[in-house]
Amino acid sequence: MAAGLNLQPQIASGLLYLDLSNQGLTSIPEEVFDITDLEVLNVSNNKLTCIPEAIGRLQKLARLHADGNLLTSLPQAIGSLQQLTHLYIHNNQLTEVPSGVCSLSNLEVFTVSNNNLSTFPPGVEKLQKLRDLRIRGNQLTEVPPGVCSLSNLEVLGVGKNPIRRLPDDVTRLFRLKTLSVPNCQFDEFPRQVLQLKTLEKLYAGGCKFDIVPDELGNLQHLRFLSLENNLLRTLPSTLSRLHNLRVVQLWNNKFDTFPEVLCELPAMEKLDISNSNITKLPTALHRADKLKDLDVSGNPLTYPPKDVSEEGTGAIMAFLKQEAEKGELCSQADKNETIVAYTI
Template identity: 30%
Template sequence: MSQKSANSRIPRVTNRAVAVSVNVSRGRGKGFRLRGNVGACFHLQQKEPTLHPQIIKQARQSGQLNLSNRGMVEVPDVVWDINNITPEKSKMLSVSLDDTDGEKWWDQVELTKLILASNKLSTIPSKISNLQALTVLDVHDNQLTTLPDSIGDLQALTRLNLSHNHLQALPKSIFQLKEMHSLLLQYNQLEELDEDIGNLLFLEQLDLSHNKLVSIPCTIGYLSHVSKLNLSNNKLKMLPPEIGSMDALRNLDITHNFLTELPEELGILLHLEHLYVRHNHLVCLPLFRGSTVLKELQAGDNRISGIPPELLETLMTVKVLDLRDNKISVLPDEITMLRGLERLDLTNNVLSSLPNALGTMSHLKFLSVEGNPMKSIRRDVIQRGTVHLLRWLRSRMEGSLSEGDDSGHCVHQEIGLHSVDRFTLHVTRTLDLSNKGVKSISEELVKVAVEEDVTSVDLSKNALTDVPSSLNILALKISELILAFNKFSSLSPVVGNFSRLLYLDLRNNQLNDLPLELSTLTLLKELNLCNNRFEEFPPVVFTFEKLEILFASDNKIRIVNVSGFAKLPVLTVLDLQNNDISNVPPELGNLRQLRSLQLEGNPFRNPRPSVLAKGTLALLEYLRDRIPC
């Protein structure tokens, strides 16, 4: 037999999933050998994809079938007939209906959950209507361009995921699925939403993001059970006022559209908690008079030029307020009314100043004003972070010392409730008794401070030599204690009771030591010891493992305790300016977590001023290079 005639008899196998090796024996000229699973080759030539019988059996027993991520271009017919397999069909489908094979065909469960996600399906056949019991259908991440009208026959369907396909339109029958609770249509090519969407009265979640929608029908107002609505990344220019009728709405995302205004009705949504309107063309925001539980408002990347006080009055419950990348030129003092505000982002606006009253918002954990043309605040103040910026603003509010005794303080025997405004306590959560000649504080006043959830106490610029004992009532609430500019020569161990302190300011006193009882301040993040009489760091300082910022300039410190600082793993700012340090140990360079190290004004010769001028990172590297091998 010639080689040509031998090759002509070899079956042509094109399926790439099976490797077939053909070896034609040329030396003997007596034929050829075919290696490989030939049966599998011919089996894969069948047009209809098949499933292992065991998969079908399990589906018939559990009512669930997961065929995701199989590379299928079409669904096997057995799926649509899975609950209608006759003994005749079972032979053709290689499915045993013999009860001796582990399955009683008369005791099967109807299919309720079908997952066909992450395949290559371009169509769904009309026979899907055979699966009348389906409650969950997931066909996301396929190549669907259309859906059959028969999908409307799946009246039991509660969850339908059609996301990440190529759908340009939806069949009207889909809006007949009255039991639908979740409809996911994100990442398609929908240009229009049928007004029959309002028929899905029990819908709770609707995601239409990343489509090409230019409008939303007013019938969306009928969806009174929807709690989460995502319309982001479309081409919307307006929202229908009827959106205010979506009483259950808690989360609304309309970022990345072309909205120039929001309907006033949006502000009456009683249960709205999260509103995302970034990347639009908004010039103002509606008043949220009815949204009494709003927690997060993100309105960055718009064209908002101002924040009216009446708007702030409707945002009293907001914790996160994002107004970055707008055109805001003035931040009103009424911002302090937002007593629950924790994050305020004003990055890249046109602010030239900030209200000093902002410094009283001790509950504010994050404040960003980078990218504004600030004229009244130095850049280094802004770069030091939220805590330092708020403190700087608060210091601008402090007036000059009052006239009184020879120390310049007005002396009172006791500060009582008449000395403060309860509303101010309520709004600022700060008991500010700075520069009032305080010697003691009435328990009545402290108890009121507890009722108003005060977390900050400012006793600076008084003539105190001891901490008022009545403050013990506030011990477990205070996170910020300011005792600066007083006459403390020693600090009472009572301060150790304030175990939730994050910030302790002791600057400008006469301290030369700190009590060991302060070791209970395990949460302390910032400590200010500037302008005192310390000759060395008190050992208790090195027990504050969460300390991030330590100011100790203008003392008499002689030795840099590197081993002590090594116990502070998150220390990033260390200010040792204007002390009596004659030697800087090279091992200090191993404190790589430091981002700001200030050593100017000390009598050491090395490092030289030229090295100090290069900044912290260069200084640490310089010191590391001089560590003895």
């Protein structure tokens, strides 16, 4: 099995590292488990169906990359790797996670997205150093009990699960910066999210929302907002408070008119509002002078004219600015005429 493979570990970022990724492996060579000083093992993107219990011999292992394989289970011995800080097992065929994982008290990053999990092991609340938990693309019907007790959690990804609501105590995640809930099955926008004042990125596409609550404007640190693939026709005026918002994704919604509140976002650099029913862009959009990437394709736009729209963001913004200035000149001329008429 080891023929042709380089089983000589290297030092990378100060850690003893063995990279066996993308080798077409169906099993991990036994010799690997003799490298007892190994700190990082990468066996991602192979054809592994299991990881042997011998993994327990690698007691110094800090990072295990086993994503992109055909794993249907994990060894119980994984729970003995007490130095483990990063565990990547996404893109496999796991139906369960051994309970021992919840005893990995130093674990900081745990990704188990795109598997076949329908119940998470109890004891998640013991992973108090966990900063990043990604469990999207499974069969979970709820956020695992205990997740909301992880006071150091900064990233939580639970999208593409048949989850109907978020737990009320998600508000206890007072360090959360990124929340990803796309393609869940919420009955309405989860209002608990609107109390997460530290949030910087919110991914909530494909949830069939038709209304976004006004309280969205309370998320003052928000830099990235993803609400594509919903049923939105309007946006709350409170969005104008989000002075740090840089990226807004709104494609595949039901807007008949361009939401004017988007013109009030001073930091906005990228806006995708393609594939709706918008016929006209407001001239006020030119005030978003940091906007360098605007996608309005797939809308029945008549203003700006098609030839302008097809030239891209720069041409559109220049056109809107020119039109706004023309409007201001006309307005001033009308005002002057009124004054003259009044004095006569």
